[in-house]
Amino acid sequence: MNPIAKAREAVAHTSSHAVPGRRSGGHDTAAGAGSDPVVALRGAAVRVGGRTLWSGVDLRIGAGEFTAVLGPNGVGKSTMIKVLLGALPAAAGEVQVLGARPGQANDRIGYLPQRRSFDANLRIRGIDVVRMGLDGDRWGVPLPFPSARRRAARARVDEVIELVGASAYAHRPIGQCSGGEQQRLLIAQALVRRPELLLLDEPLDSLDLPNQSAVAALIGRICHHEGVSVVMVAHDVNPILHHLDRVVYLAEGGAAAGTPTEVITSETLTRLYGTPVEVLQTSDGRLVVVGQPEAPAVHTDRHDTPGSGHAAG
Numbered sequence: 001m002n003p004i005a006k007a008r009e010a011v012a013h014t015s016s017h018a019v020p021g022r023r024s025g026g027h028d029t030a031a032g033a034g035s036d037p038v039v040a041l042r043g044a045a046v047r048v049g050g051r052t053l054w055s056g057v058d059l060r061i062g063a064g065e066f067t068a069v070l071g072p073n074g075v076g077k078s079t080m081i082k083v084l085l086g087a088l089p090a091a092a093g094e095v096q097v098l099g100a101r102p103g104q105a106n107d108r109i110g111y112l113p114q115r116r117s118f119d120a121n122l123r124i125r126g127i128d129v130v131r132m133g134l135d136g137d138r139w140g141v142p143l144p145f146p147s148a149r150r151r152a153a154r155a156r157v158d159e160v161i162e163l164v165g166a167s168a169y170a171h172r173p174i175g176q177c178s179g180g181e182q183q184r185l186l187i188a189q190a191l192v193r194r195p196e197l198l199l200l201d202e203p204l205d206s207l208d209l210p211n212q213s214a215v216a217a218l219i220g221r222i223c224h225h226e227g228v229s230v231v232m233v234a235h236d237v238n239p240i241l242h243h244l245d246r247v248v249y250l251a252e253g254g255a256a257a258g259t260p261t262e263v264i265t266s267e268t269l270t271r272l273y274g275t276p277v278e279v280l281q282t283s284d285g286r287l288v289v290v291g292q293p294e295a296p297a298v299h300t301d302r303h304d305t306p307g308s309g310h311a312a313g
């Protein structure tokens with residue numbers, strides 16, 4: 001076995017679920033080894049376009065945790081979300097989500113796909129976008145609900161809009177809301193059915209720094225105060241670092257999971273990627289990963305050059 005495969009095997013066997021469950025940020029949630037996991041993968045692999053993106057992934061994500069899925073561009077982070085939703089079958093191994101096969105518990109999951117911006121001329125209001133999370137499959141058709149259920153639905157939409165702090169602009173056309181405002185409204189849409197698990201695909205992408213912090217804090221509150229488990233694909237871990245319970249780093253040959261301080265280290269990432277990786281900390285606490293490899297055949301829109309330093313994620 002070559003040294004890289006050996007290193008990957010070592011990481012796959014020690015890190016994915018054997019990293020001790022010490023908590024990072026002092027969030028006292030019900031998560032941990034004792035409770036049923038919201039997500040469990042065993043020996044999982046995924047193939048797209050005839051190529052294996054990752055394989056041998058063993059992973060347990062506890063209930064009530066805020067977990068980030070990290071890794072180089074093109075490693076298959078968004079694809080993992082698709083696997084969890086049952087949109088793409090695992091090529092090998094076992095995958096369970098909320099105790100069921102992927103796709104079978106989707107009515108208990110809120111999902112925010114990778115960001116799509118709204119056309120500035122779109123007249124549909126923010127509140128209507130949120131409402132679509134409840135009855136989007138019947139858009140434009142009068143609700144057959146009795147009036148008590150209609151009132152309850154309206155109350156839930158108002159409640160969730162208030163929860164994300166979007167009351168001031170929810171009646172404006174969504175195309176006229178800022179990127180951060182649109183993202184809050186989309187998070188409200190994903191929350192409106194009271195999901196137990198929220199799957200978020202790069203929700204901070206293309207937001208400016210203040211909005212990244214504000215939306216990260218909102219997601220942290222939704223997780224730790226509302227008790228919704230969150231699995232979030234992130235390109236940069238720094239805006240969410242202080243809200244996270246766990247991180248999962250994906251690599252071609254496995255995954256490393258644990259608290260941020262356990263996983264985002266030179267030693268763990270060097271073992272995972274089988275190549276020297278250095279984790280540096282700036283004076284303001286930001287993490288910078290140097291030397292993390294690019295996955296092969298990735299798209300090229302926002303990639304760093306291989307071997308260059310970039311924010312952890």
Ligand SMILES: Nc1ncnc2c1ncn2[C@@H]1O[C@H](COP(=O)(O)OP(=O)(O)OP(=O)(O)O)[C@@H](O)[C@H]1O
Pocket residue numbers: 048049053071072073074075076077078079080235296297298299
């Ligand atoms: N249906 C498909 N057919 C062929 N290749 C695909 C398909 N879907 C995804 N891919 C490829 O699989 C790889 C992983 O894609 P994915 O979007 O999961 O990566 P990612 O880790 O989320 O990347 P990024 O950080 O750049 O968003 C990419 O190289 C992508 O081009």
